Amino acid sequence: MDLSLIREDIDKVDKEIIELFQKRMDLCEEVAKYKLSVGKAILDKGREDSKIEKVQTFVDDESMKVALSDLFRQIMSSSRKLQYKFMEQNSATVRAECEIVDKIETQGAKVCYQGIEGAYSYLAMKRYFGEDVDGYNVPTFDAAMKEVAEGRADFAVLPIENSTAGIVNDTYDLLMKYDNYIVADLVYEIDHALLGLPGAKVSDISKVYSHPQGLMQCSHYLDEHLDWDRIATTNTSLGAKKVLSDGDIHQAAIASREAAKVFGLEVIASEIRNEKNNATRFVIISKKRSFAKDAKTMSICFEIAHEAGSLYGILSHIKYNGLNMTKIQSRPIEGKMWQWRFYVDFEGNVNDAAVLNAMRGIEAESTYLKFLGNY
Amino acid sequence: MDLSLIREDIDKVDKEIIELFQKRMDLCEEVAKYKLSVGKAILDKGREDSKIEKVQTFVDDESMKVALSDLFRQIMSSSRKLQYKFMEQNSATVRAECEIVDKIETQGAKVCYQGIEGAYSYLAMKRYFGEDVDGYNVPTFDAAMKEVAEGRADFAVLPIENSTAGIVNDTYDLLMKYDNYIVADLVYEIDHALLGLPGAKVSDISKVYSHPQGLMQCSHYLDEHLDWDRIATTNTSLGAKKVLSDGDIHQAAIASREAAKVFGLEVIASEIRNEKNNATRFVIISKKRSFAKDAKTMSICFEIAHEAGSLYGILSHIKYNGLNMTKIQSRPIEGKMWQWRFYVDFEGNVNDAAVLNAMRGIEAESTYLKFLGNY
Structure with a gap:
């Protein structure tokens, strides 16, 4: 049989299906009116399941049973959604109060970040809120979320995912733990370097400090130096700070080039990250349900x-x-x-x-x- | 209008839809036969998109346009799947050669794991392959996968997810890097303890060693001791080994109770993990496409x-x-x-x-x- 002839037949069948589908949706609006009048829930799982069982009895073939069950799940899902829409227009919205603003107000905001000056969170905060930001730091991600939840800070800046290492588990978990909201995000390019004391060489190093994410993101480079101790710090620039304060030429930190400047260290190896394209996405956290209109x-x-x-x-x-x-x-x-x-x-x-x-x-x-x- | 009367009308409409749907599926089998005879691909995105455009012209309401587009995407998806099935039955299978065995042969197998004796991977290997297993260790997950890929080991044992910390990123990434296969898995209960030199007390400790996953899984306990250095090791029991060899009472390791026995250390704090229910799922990796029949x-x-x-x-x-x-x-x-x-x-x-x-x-x-x- 010729393909175009089969398709003509299919088009005829489809036209009839459309008419029936419209008829069905009109009937479902009647159901929505009824449910709204008596305060009945839209989803009636028992009714849907028995419908699925029933339509399957019309065919013998197993695949056709699955296809029909799929078809009616789709149809009932559409019905339900039209009903939700009808109720949304005719009764109270489910949406809790949200304030819609032209843009997130950053002027004069008190901002909290995890880590110390020079850390990526600090740099991301500066980029989003400006050089004159009224920022302060806390030792853990949890503490940063708490500062916002308890009103001591207007915003917190937290990393949520890295293009190489994947998601930051702690931040995801803390979004569940606290009733704070994401009101903005920004992407910050990560430029990991190995920082040491002035004059230190790669061959001097036996210990390297960084955040576990920093260690993971440079794992290929570190695997070339399996004899180095890898020491986890609570953030990348805390390692840099330690290298300076210990004054030990055998120590190095993985941190940003900016951190080298902040702490007076030297870049002894650069571009050591596994991926050339490495960026971290940060989220701006607020307790207020106040979102930008765009x-x-x-x-x-x-x-x-x-x-x-x-x-x-x-x-x-x-x-x-x-x-x-x-x-x-x-x-x-x-x-x-x-x-x-x-x-x-x-x-x-x-x-x-x-x-x-x-x-x-x-x-x-x-x-x-x-x-x-x-x- | 009474709900049961509306539903009777809906049932009538549904019966007609089913008949039309069957008719359409029969026509689609004709299309599959044609496509098989001329070697044409099942998915014809242009044809599907123009069909979606066309069905939307039959209605004015925006929601109904969306609902109809959804309905026909579903119908065409079912058609495509019936066609895939038809081709699977009437032409070469897409399945590459797989050997089906009664059970995975573990007798006399050479098995590789990451880490050292006493590490969780070592313990999981012993449980799956038995006490007399011919096992050996390598320093990284990548090396373990490579041993299997290049035929030096029959199997590797790698952790893939932890019930608290989530997935083990490296193992996921390595499943893509190497053409090895998962042929079995097992769950091993994790019982993290803080291990120190005989006589050491919690108040003596200033440095703690463990795998980054171990540090994460005990983060609540460690956050009570923010002054401790957290040092990442490539596996949990390497830290235990280091505590013993350094002989420094200020050092501790987070590892299993079994590791304490293996290295002659003492358990100085137990049950320190965030979650009481903590288990790691390990996968058994092989180069052979040989899978158990069950x-x-x-x-x-x-x-x-x-x-x-x-x-x-x-x-x-x-x-x-x-x-x-x-x-x-x-x-x-x-x-x-x-x-x-x-x-x-x-x-x-x-x-x-x-x-x-x-x-x-x-x-x-x-x-x-x-x-x-x-x-």
């Missing part, structure tokens, strides 16, 4: 029932609403062996109807949903 | 086009074939800023028809697919 990235975190297809079902709300998922990460849930929570970024503004519809759907069908920010 | 977890890695809905489209092949995705992880692609590759586990045996169908679909629609193992 914010275009939504970050959420959710947990799901431990059953087949759960994750797939949640992601369908993003896709259905025409939103583009840009990232998915997972982290273990503390206290629950081998269960993971998911961190998803998708494009959208917290004010968009599509975003509200997606959030309403995800909230209804996940076991836990947390809104992490819009920037 | 293997039930498939591991794959793929990369996708940088466009909306790509990831969702790939995952749909798993769901469509009735397979359950059990895990998804992402890692940066080296040399490509902010692009990630995905590691997915799903339930199935490399011999199952459903697995073969899913793999064919994913292979056709991803930019890169690598089969990592079946266990």
Whole structure:
């Protein structure tokens, strides 16, 4: 049979499917009206499951059963989403209060970062808030989040991912621990160098200090020097500070070129990172739900029932609403062996109807949903 | 209008949709036959996009346009999958040669692990291969993979994830770097303790040695001792070895209770890990594509086009074939800023028809697919 003739037949069938689908959606709006009037939940899992069971009885072939089940899951998902939209227009929004501002107010802000002067977080803070920023440092990421949560700082600057090493686990976990929000992000190019005392040479070195991420990002270089002790510091420039204060020519630190200037050390090997393209993305954290009107990235975190297809079902709300998922990460849930929570970024503004519809759907069908920010 | 009456109408509409859907699938099998006869690819993106454009012209409402576009993406996705299945049955399989064995042969095997005697990898090796295993150690994860790739070892034992700290980045990255396969896995309970010289007390300690994962997994305990130097070693028991050889009462190591016995150290603080439930999953790596007949977890890695809905489209092949995705992880692609590759586990045996169908679909629609193992 000729391909174009088959396709003509397919087009005819499709036209009929469209008419039926429209008819079905109109009926579903009636259902939404009813549910709104009696305060009934949109998702009726029992009803959906029995529908799926029933449609499968119309065919014998196993693959066709799966295809039909898929088709009706899609149709019911569309129905549900039209119903969510109807309710969003006709009743209270699910959205908690958010303030929408022209731009994030950085003037006169008190800003907190983890580490010491010269560390990458310090440099990122300077770039975002300007040279005159009223900044101060704390020893851990947790402490930085706490400063913001308890109102002592307006903002915190934390690294969230590195283009080579991957995500910064602690920052992800702390976004769950505290009710703070991401209100902005910026990318800072990382230019790791080996810093030593003035006059030190590579052959002098036997100990190297850096943050575990710094050690990982330079692992190829370090593997050429397996006899060196690798010493983890709580941030990259603390190592630089120690090299200077110990005054030991056998010690070196992996840190930025800027840190060499800050601490009066010398660059004894440069471009030692595994990847030429190495950058860290930092997030700006605030306690206020105050987001820029042109914010275009939504970050959420959710947990799901431990059953087949759960994750797939949640992601369908993003896709259905025409939103583009840009990232998915997972982290273990503390206290629950081998269960993971998911961190998803998708494009959208917290004010968009599509975003509200997606959030309403995800909230209804996940076991836990947390809104992490819009920037 | 009464809810049950609306639902009766919906059921009638659904019956008609099913009939049309069946008719459409039959037509699509004709298309598959044609494509097979002329060697044409299943996915014709231009044709699919113009179909989506066309169906949207039948309605005015924006939400209905989205719903219809979604419906037809779903229908065409099912068509494509039926076509993949048809081709799998009627032409050469995409599956490369795999040997299916009753169980993985461990007798007389030469086994390689990273680290030294007493390390968790060593303990996991003993548990899987038995006390009499012919094992030897190498200094890095990369070296362990290389021993297997170049045939000097039959198997390597590598940690892949920890229930608290999350995935072991290096192991994930090395599964891409080498053409080795996961043929088994096992879970080993982690029981971190602080080990010191006989007679040492917690108040004596000023330096603590461990693998970065060990330091992370005990970060709450260590944060109570912010004045301690945290020193990263390439594995947990190397730190224990160093404490013994230095003979310095101010030094301690975070390692297993077993390591204390191996090195003649004392447990000076126990149960210091953040999580009571802490376990590491290890994978057994082989160069041979030889998998157990009762293997039930498939591991794959793929990369996708940088466009909306790509990831969702790939995952749909798993769901469509009735397979359950059990895990998804992402890692940066080296040399490509902010692009990630995905590691997915799903339930199935490399011999199952459903697995073969899913793999064919994913292979056709991803930019890169690598089969990592079946266990």
